[in-house]
Amino acid sequence: MFFASDNWAGAHPAINERLLKESTRFAAAYGTSELDRAIEQRFNEIFEREVAVFFVATGTAANSLALASLAKPGGVTFAHSEAHVIEDECGAPDFFSGMRMSPVPGALGKMDPKQLRSRIARYPQDAVHHGRATAITMTQATEVGSIYSLTEIEEIAGIAKEHGLPLHMDGARFANALVQLGATPAEMTWKRGVDVLSFGGTKNGCWCAEAIVFFDPEMARELPFIRKRSAQLFSKSRFIAAQFEAYLQDNLWLDLARHANAMADRLRAGLEASNSARLAWPTASNEVFAVIPKSTAQAAEAGGAKFYDWLEPHDMPEPVAEHDLLIRLVTSFATEPQDVDAFLDVIAAG
Amino acid sequence: MFFASDNWAGAHPAINERLLKESTRFAAAYGTSELDRAIEQRFNEIFEREVAVFFVATGTAANSLALASLAKPGGVTFAHSEAHVIEDECGAPDFFSGMRMSPVPGALGKMDPKQLRSRIARYPQDAVHHGRATAITMTQATEVGSIYSLTEIEEIAGIAKEHGLPLHMDGARFANALVQLGATPAEMTWKRGVDVLSFGGTKNGCWCAEAIVFFDPEMARELPFIRKRSAQLFSKSRFIAAQFEAYLQDNLWLDLARHANAMADRLRAGLEASNSARLAWPTASNEVFAVIPKSTAQAAEAGGAKFYDWLEPHDMPEPVAEHDLLIRLVTSFATEPQDVDAFLDVIAAG
Amino acid sequence: MFFASDNWAGAHPAINERLLKESTRFAAAYGTSELDRAIEQRFNEIFEREVAVFFVATGTAANSLALASLAKPGGVTFAHSEAHVIEDECGAPDFFSGMRMSPVPGALGKMDPKQLRSRIARYPQDAVHHGRATAITMTQATEVGSIYSLTEIEEIAGIAKEHGLPLHMDGARFANALVQLGATPAEMTWKRGVDVLSFGGTKNGCWCAEAIVFFDPEMARELPFIRKRSAQLFSKSRFIAAQFEAYLQDNLWLDLARHANAMADRLRAGLEASNSARLAWPTASNEVFAVIPKSTAQAAEAGGAKFYDWLEPHDMPEPVAEHDLLIRLVTSFATEPQDVDAFLDVIAAG
Amino acid sequence: MFFASDNWAGAHPAINERLLKESTRFAAAYGTSELDRAIEQRFNEIFEREVAVFFVATGTAANSLALASLAKPGGVTFAHSEAHVIEDECGAPDFFSGMRMSPVPGALGKMDPKQLRSRIARYPQDAVHHGRATAITMTQATEVGSIYSLTEIEEIAGIAKEHGLPLHMDGARFANALVQLGATPAEMTWKRGVDVLSFGGTKNGCWCAEAIVFFDPEMARELPFIRKRSAQLFSKSRFIAAQFEAYLQDNLWLDLARHANAMADRLRAGLEASNSARLAWPTASNEVFAVIPKSTAQAAEAGGAKFYDWLEPHDMPEPVAEHDLLIRLVTSFATEPQDVDAFLDVIAAG
Structure with missing residues (x-):
């Protein structure tokens, strides 16, 4: 009767098996192995376009480094008031990005579009004193078990685009939302206007597999340095890649x-x-x-x-x-x- | 013929086996499981005293967070000019600690004690303009394959104590140095004056197992917050613990x-x-x-x-x-x- | 008809005269001159106890460095939702202190004590995920022209002490509040539980004179390094001291x-x-x-x-x-x- | 017999007089007054092109914020080993820019071009582990009283351009070098390849007047936010402008x-x-x-x-x-x- 959190579970046998296989080989370190490359290619297929993928150790790291890659001095990021980035990451997103997280109210864990607009309006692009609106982050599924519909995602993304703000999605429970909506990964992200995704595998059957996915690889230009400076570049990176390989194979992740x-x-x-x-x-x-x-x-x-x-x-x-x-x-x-x-x-x- | 690095190797079967066993269980997350507790106890035994232990994702994280816990504003940390913290971590130690790394020359990758003294002298405790000496970090075994003898460690530690500076040891290849010297873990660390250790398991048979070990738990007071804010607190932390359990059992780590x-x-x-x-x-x-x-x-x-x-x-x-x-x-x-x-x-x- | 802000005014003749006199002398730089020392002594008298005083360039600097001196990793500082530190300093307090500013509602620009308690309760001292309550900052007079009564200050301070949190006061308009209450500087600060004060002179007749005042000099231990690293140590510091000398002489500041x-x-x-x-x-x-x-x-x-x-x-x-x-x-x-x-x-x- | 430093001197009468005049007026705050605008125009004339100018409180601030505007994650800035940014600013340049300062040897306080090349070669643009070369900073006049000739500046700038690195000049004693070389401000800076300048007035007759000058205003895009977040935006900014007005008038600065x-x-x-x-x-x-x-x-x-x-x-x-x-x-x-x-x-x- 373990209902404390999905991260109290262990790891799925298929993932274990793949890890075992990986453990008997030698391969290049720091994300440069053929397996790392192959999994990056796999993400391209899953998302139906060329993406840039970066493995990190934790969901907090995925969110924080994604936001760091979007940061500007004096930047303000908007998130639901109960979002993980505000309430559960000990300030890591602020620490890595140098931005402030501005809480946006909304029922059932979802940002209210009107409230979002109103918050953004407080931080125009020349507001040297207040700081300037710089990014929006939304959580799918949310902290309180709800899910943004595709139309709702589109609405948030519309506000983002209107203000020239990149949109990040915290997908710690991405797969749970995806199968609920019956959408494709592309439909729930870039096709609706999401720019960067924290793609979580740990809560859904891996033991440690988190990735940052940029739908415009150009936006990822600084990430390799951000990640290394953030102490998030695994030497045996391919053990993350191996988990993702099993996780994504034959739709295991969706089944789980x-x-x-x-x-x-x-x-x-x-x-x-x-x-x-x-x-x-x-x-x-x-x-x-x-x-x-x-x-x-x-x-x-x-x-x-x-x-x-x-x-x-x-x-x-x-x-x-x-x-x-x-x-x-x-x-x-x-x-x-x-x-x-x-x-x-x-x-x-x- | 894989001699590129020890992190090109996979993982030892005993460690894999232990991971497999762990994967079928539920347990508390974020380092609070019984297994996490048990391994902390195991570190106490290995080091023959009560220590404070924190798992992190990478060796860079272990070094950076250890130094962050010793940091002061305007602080300067002394390290060998070719040390990993200076040349191979993309500035992560500076980023997390807010300190500058000051290079100390010395033959064969080991800080020359005279040079170390001379560097420290440039940064007295009231040197608001220069910055102040705040910590020393040494690497055992060094980047160039040499090893500080116990006496040499003691000499560096003596200089540290004399100036009131805590001493950190980067032990990415701790086991390799230990068996070479035929010393105990206690002898190569706190008995010779080391205060904090980056204890590496990844290069020696784990796939991801790095720990920060404080020999005075009081010095670790801020580390839980530093670690979480640094996005280094694994949700399924016990998978690191499991690796260490197998790694430390029956002296496997020393044999490897x-x-x-x-x-x-x-x-x-x-x-x-x-x-x-x-x-x-x-x-x-x-x-x-x-x-x-x-x-x-x-x-x-x-x-x-x-x-x-x-x-x-x-x-x-x-x-x-x-x-x-x-x-x-x-x-x-x-x-x-x-x-x-x-x-x-x-x-x-x- | 200049009512845009009190910082649109120039400087008071008595202050100009003192600056003129100062400009013809040589004296030691970086806050070490006899005049700097004398003004520090003057602050002791004004506040009826030994204090530690540090000049900085702006009110934002005073607030940010004061909070930086109180900071802990993962720390959360509580301020009124419309406070200058939250809405008008471009994130400088977060940047320098590494803490997050948590907005506390309250009528007329004053934190509601009940709301303050409720916010603090969300961040207990072991809350690694949420972050931990670390400091409180209040503004006197507030951003919207109101003033905390001595009893109200005492109430906020009581909550601070109860939770072991230091209390900072943003006194950009300290003098305006002081004469309104008819209190002494001591009564409006440390006698009511304030630990650190941003003492502003710029808005009240100086052209650039801001000071951080610590009522327990021990709390200021790190400030000299924090200030220098923050690029806030004036070489010709005595020109700030000179302004304060004239400002504080014969109660000029209170008259203004x-x-x-x-x-x-x-x-x-x-x-x-x-x-x-x-x-x-x-x-x-x-x-x-x-x-x-x-x-x-x-x-x-x-x-x-x-x-x-x-x-x-x-x-x-x-x-x-x-x-x-x-x-x-x-x-x-x-x-x-x-x-x-x-x-x-x-x-x-x- | 005051030879301790040029910042032990007071302020020149012409500057005092201009400050007096300024003190009796009201004017817009935070650098938006007509005087601020006029002085910016004056800098355009002095440097014979459109520049972007930002006043800050100290020379350390000028250097640190200039470098912050050039920063990249994992960035390395090259400076002479005895440069102010390395030895006398308590790590402020590292703190504000997030970059590391890499010491370059050279006789008489001037970077040796060959040594500079050799240092840059250690930090290529894809060097995730080492970090990447990002900027060069040179001091004119140097810390030890020497001066780069125009040809020497051109040589350093050539190396910078060759590697795509912006070149910053710490001009705390800019005027002293300028009159010594008999060059124009344009000739000693952008005409020889300097991109950003810390233009110091404090050591040469002002009491507090430091400016960051960008020769390509586009490079200054982030500076307004960097400056405010760094607590360096004076409310009564026009008192800096007033000093510069007198300082630059009728070549006073060159005479001094x-x-x-x-x-x-x-x-x-x-x-x-x-x-x-x-x-x-x-x-x-x-x-x-x-x-x-x-x-x-x-x-x-x-x-x-x-x-x-x-x-x-x-x-x-x-x-x-x-x-x-x-x-x-x-x-x-x-x-x-x-x-x-x-x-x-x-x-x-x-």
Whole structure:
């Protein structure tokens, strides 16, 4: 009953197998091996165009270095107020990019386009005192389990283009959003106006595989130096490449995401049907937020269930009662139906 | 015949096996799992005292974050002029620590104590204009294959203590130096005055396992925040822990280093006996520098041998002739005797 | 009719005279002259305790370097959402301190204590992911012309102490607030819990005189290096000292602030009595915010009046009508009663 | 007998007078006044082309922000090993630019072209590990009183252009070099290949007037934001402009520099004729380095003379004997012939 986070899971057997194979070979270091090259080519295919790809160690690194590559002195980047880059990365995006992250409100973890426009308007391009609007970053799927529709992405991208701002997408849970929308990687990114993507594999079956993807390779010009100076260039880079090779082969990544999402569906259905719990707000993807009695939460934890309390957001549809608790439940490629059912049983038992 | 670098090797089977086992489990993320805790305990045993241990993604990160934890505004860190932190990390140590790296000359990659004193004297503690001496970093084994003796470490440490400066050791090839000296980890570090260590596992059989070790845990107070802000906190941190578990078990790490060094001995012996090559300078550990005819180098490469040219150092004992080439040969846990012999045959064939 | 800002004024004759005298002498550079020492002693007297004083070039520098001296990796500083450090310094405080500025709401430019507590609670001391609460900065007088009472300062300081956070005060208009409260410098700062002060002289009659004042000199330990590395150590530092000497002599600074405030009183009284204008919100000190018809504003500008439009704040008591304009009027030591009256006449004329 | 530094002098009466006049006016802040504009135009005339000019507080700021505007991630800037940017600015250039300063040897404070080439060769444009050559900075007049001839400037600039590197000139003593060479400002800068200049007025009669001058305004695109974020945008900027106005009027600046140099000539002549002192090395401009008996130095100091000891450079033509002292003597616009003669008398008296 591990629902604390999708990064509590291990790694998928196919990925392990590929790593094993890689471990018995010699190959060039620092991202220059043939395998590194081959995986870069694989990203071109996946995204249906020539892209520039850079492996890094963590999702925080992917976001921070992507933003660093878009940075200008006095720059301001806009992100949802509850975005990972603002609330969960200890200031790393600010540190690496030298920019400030400006919080944009919006329901269900998605930036409100009107609010976004209003924030951008405070930072015009000649605003030496205020600082200047320089980039926008959006999270897909969001921190609270929602997903921007393709039209919503297009709307944010439209605002970005209108102001001449590059658009970054934090795709720590990219695959979960993708299969939910039934879109292609291209459709959910550059075809809708995304310029740079943090492409996460770690939460979805790899043990450490994060990539920055530039849809215009020219924008990546400084990244090799930014990455090395940021201590993010792996010597045995091909072990990241190997994970991605297995991950992307025969649509494994999409299957894993579909499984995680299906497990979340099962959870949602069970909680909706439950008398002792309710969904805090509607989610898609592999995150579920529920309100359960504190006593039930204790019982669940005593029974071995793992999950995190969650801070009530500003736009909480229905407040959490004193004796209740808001919790987050995350499923992954490794979640088994019986885990879900066991958890629902514990909840039902109250 | 892979002698380009020890990071061209793969990963040792025992480490792979341990990773496989880890991949099928769920566990807490971000370095809080029981395995993470257990490995920290293991480091205590290895170093015979309570230490503070932090995993990071690369050797550059280990060096940079270690120095960042010792930093002061206007600080100057002293390192050998050919040190990795100065010549091979794209300024990452400066970037993360905000300090400048001040080059100290010395023969065979080791800081000359007299030169070190003279450099420190330029940066007294009240030198607002020049900047102030703040830390010393030494590399063991050095970039050019030499090793500081325990007495030499003690001498550098003595200078550090005398000036109130913390001493960092870049141990990317720590194990290779350790087995060469026949010392214990404690003897080669804190017992001789080292305060912080970059403990490298990647070059010696792991695929990605680097740790910062503080011998006074109080000095590590800021490191958790420095690491997270530096985007170096792995979500699936326990996969680093797992590598270290296997690496440190039953002295595997020492055996691997002994093997690599033995392969280097075999290379050295063969080159010394050769008519068509000479050792550029004496080395210990797993790095060998040789001078060979350019034509021989071409023949070797045509035969599949991998190695790098090397820039002639200032203190080159005997200059490289026009028709010759200075090359670096690095052995690893994965080097086979027949690879060495094959290479020596190619050299002999000219 | 110069009401655009108090930094549009020139310099007071007494300060000019002192600068003239200084210009004919030789003296030691970089803040080491006898005059520099004497002024530091003067600050001790003014603040009734031993303080550490550092001259810098701008108010932004004073704020940024003060915060840099309080910084920790992953640190978060709390400031009012409309504070100068957040909205008007192009990210300089973040740049120099490496901290993020977290906006705290509150009416009339003053942090709401409850909101402040709630923000701090999001960043506990072990919050590696979120970052940790590290400092609080308050502005006295505020950006919108209000003043924290001594009790209000004490309340903010109480929250700071409770959480172990140092408290900085941005005193760009320190004197204006001081004379308004009728307090002593000590009473408005360290006696109420302020730890570090940006003491501004430029807006009140100097042409360039800003100081950082530490009430616990021990907290200033790193400042000499921070200042030099920040390119803020004047070679002819004594010309700042000279300005402060004249500024602080015979309470000139308080007289100048009283004059500026009196001119603002005159403005306020005139606007309150006016049929064609209203005060946007109550202010003390030398800033007045008024709502006037757009046509009147144009007429005033045509007549030579200088002032700035102002962005409507969230807590605007009564919204600005379509045909009206919110403007800021700032008086200074150099404002003459006839300027105020002329302006009021223009407004009255509509 | 003030020979400690040219920044021990006060300010020239013409500059004081202009400041007085400025102090009685109101004018727009933050560099937007008509006077600011007029002075920018004045710089165009002085340099015979359209330039972009930015005032800052200190010479360190001018150098640091100029380099920041040229910076790239992983960038390396080349400077003479004894350059101010390396030895006397507490790491500010590294801090603001994020680049490392790479020391280039050379006799008499001037970069040796061959050594410069050799350093640049270590940092090619694709050298992710080493970092990449990004800028060159030269000092005119140098730290040790020498001056690059126009041909020598052209040679350095040639190397810069050849490698596609922008060339910065630290002109803290620009005027002293200019009058010595009898060149025009254009000839000593952009006509010989200089791209950016730190134009210093403080050491030559202003009390605080430093400017960054870009000969290609397009290169200055980011500077307004860099300057504000660096806390270097004066609110009463026009007081810097006013100093420059007086400084540049009727060639005052050149007259002042000629005077300072003439005083240095008088010193040099006296020391050369002296039995109890010798010139340490040949200098031009307003700096003189002498070797005198320690006892004489003590007597001079007892007699009220002010000067600094100097660290013996690597290329010291003739070593300093045990009982001797190497000292630096700097003259300025305010040095009087009788001060020089009095000092020479003290030296002669031994």
